[in-house]
Amino acid sequence: MRWLARTAARQFYKRIARRDHFMDLPTGERLWLPVQDHFASEAYITDADVDWGSERVLFSLLDKTGVFLDIGAHIGYYSLYMRPRVAAVYAFEPDPRMRPYLEKNLTDKRDVHILRCAVGGAAGRAGFVLEGSAELSHLSNGPVTGKQEEIEVDVVTVDTFVRSRGVFVEAIKIDVQGFDAQVIAGALETLKSQQPVVLTEAKPDRVLFDLACQASYTVFAFVRDPRTRQRAFARLTTRPHGGTKMLFLVPDRLLSRISPHVGAL
Numbered sequence: 001m002r003w004l005a006r007t008a009a010r011q012f013y014k015r016i017a018r019r020d021h022f023m024d025l026p027t028g029e030r031l032w033l034p035v036q037d038h039f040a041s042e043a044y045i046t047d048a049d050v051d052w053g054s055e056r057v058l059f060s061l062l063d064k065t066g067v068f069l070d071i072g073a074h075i076g077y078y079s080l081y082m083r084p085r086v087a088a089v090y091a092f093e094p095d096p097r098m099r100p101y102l103e104k105n106l107t108d109k110r111d112v113h114i115l116r117c118a119v120g121g122a123a124g125r126a127g128f129v130l131e132g133s134a135e136l137s138h139l140s141n142g143p144v145t146g147k148q149e150e151i152e153v154d155v156v157t158v159d160t161f162v163r164s165r166g167v168f169v170e171a172i173k174i175d176v177q178g179f180d181a182q183v184i185a186g187a188l189e190t191l192k193s194q195q196p197v198v199l200t201e202a203k204p205d206r207v208l209f210d211l212a213c214q215a216s217y218t219v220f221a222f223v224r225d226p227r228t229r230q231r232a233f234a235r236l237t238t239r240p241h242g243g244t245k246m247l248f249l250v251p252d253r254l255l256s257r258i259s260p261h262v263g264a265l
Contacts, residue, residue, distance in 0.1 A: 006045045014041070023048070027059060029080040032104045039135045043077055051199075052222040052231055054246040055081055057261050058171060058199050061254055062086055066170030066196065069158065071119045071183060074098055074135055076105035078173045079112055086170055087111070090161075094118040094128050094153040095137045117154040119161070119174075121182030128153040138177035157186030162194075174200040175246075184211045184249070191215035195251035202247055204239050212249050220248040220258060233261045 013021045014035045022030050025048050033040040042050050049055070055078070062068075062085035070079045073091035075098065083089050089112040093102055099116070106112045118128060118139055127140030130149045140150055162169060169190055174180045180202035190196065192215055202208045204219065212219050219236040221244040234240065236247070250258050 002047070003045065006047060010041050010044050025081050026056070027081055027084050029083060031075070031077060031080055032101070034075065034101055034104075037075060037101065037135075038133055039074055039077070048077075048081070050077070051246045052224070053233075053265070054199055054222060054248070057233070057248070057258070058082065058173070058197065059085055060261075061197050061257055062171055064170075066168040066194070069119075069161075069169060069172040069196075071158075071173060072175040072177075073102060073114075074175075075101040076112075079106060080109075082171065082173075083109065083112060088113065088167075090115060090165075090167075092117060092119050095130060095134050096151070097130070097134050117156050119158060119176065119183050119186070120155045120179060121157065121186040123156050123160045123186075124154075125152055126155045127151070136177055139179050141178075158183065159186055159189040162190045169194050169196040171196050172198045172200075174198065174202070176201075181207050181211060184208070188215055191217065191249075191251070195253050197251065197254055198249035200247050200249065201245070204236055204244055204247060208247065209237070215249070215251075217249040217251055218255060220250055220262070221246065231265055233264050235262060 020034050022032055023044050024030055033044055064085055064087055067088045068082045068086040070091045073079055073093040079089045079091045092115045102114050106114055120139055127150045129138055129140050131137045174183050180200045221236055222231045223234050223240045223242040223244055224231045225242050
């Protein structure tokens with residue numbers, strides 16, 4: 001019933017009122033929701049539970065000892081969600097169409113920094129594909145097709161960014177539409193030396209597990225049973241028999257704090 005009520009309210013703003021609105025996140029921040037943005041609808045309808053509870057678990061692991069890297073920031077959902085528990089936020093979003101949304105949500109926060117560059121496995125310049133739905137835009141991996149538009153953007157790696165800024169990283173969120181593994185590969189130096197917790201949309205495949213092994217990290221995720229559709233938090237050593245949405249890469253220092261979540265819905 002709550003899901004239906006929030007869906008109806010969102011449709012009212014989109015189709016009748018035709019105006020943007022706001023929602024309060026569980027951590028106390030207020031998120032501006034543009035009516036034309038699909039992700040904003042998902043955030044509102046799920047009541048800030050877009051990633052099956054991963055947001056809540058990530059927040060519980062933060063101690064305000066370092067900065068948060070929000071890679072693929074979109075409208076700033078994760079940046080605002082985690083902001084109260086980190087020293088500063090760096091929001092990376094190369095899609096120029098997202099710039100007004102990020103500025104609306106983040107620019108009055110002195111401890112939040114918006115960066116227009118993409119993050120990848122190697123620093124330099126690269127093509128960036130602007131998909132019809134902005135949350136699906138991504139670095140180019142070949143010729144564009146159909147109505148797709150491609151622009152050129154600056155690309156940094158986590159390791160080069162951390163070295164240039166001299167920051168200590170407490171947590172990283174990565175959602176870059178199929179390029180998450182490359183971002184992690186470009187962050188191995190930071191993972192080994194600073195041991196931030198990582199939340200990523202990467203697939204639980206051999207590439208991901210090999211990267212986690214190189215950094216001495218353990219992989220966890222909410223896994224949805226394909227038959228019952230129920231979700232449970234589990235440690236992963238191979239691809240699970242069930243769907244995942246986001247994966248946690250957890251350093252040894254945090255294993256005792258994330259273990260109580262195992263088995264939880």
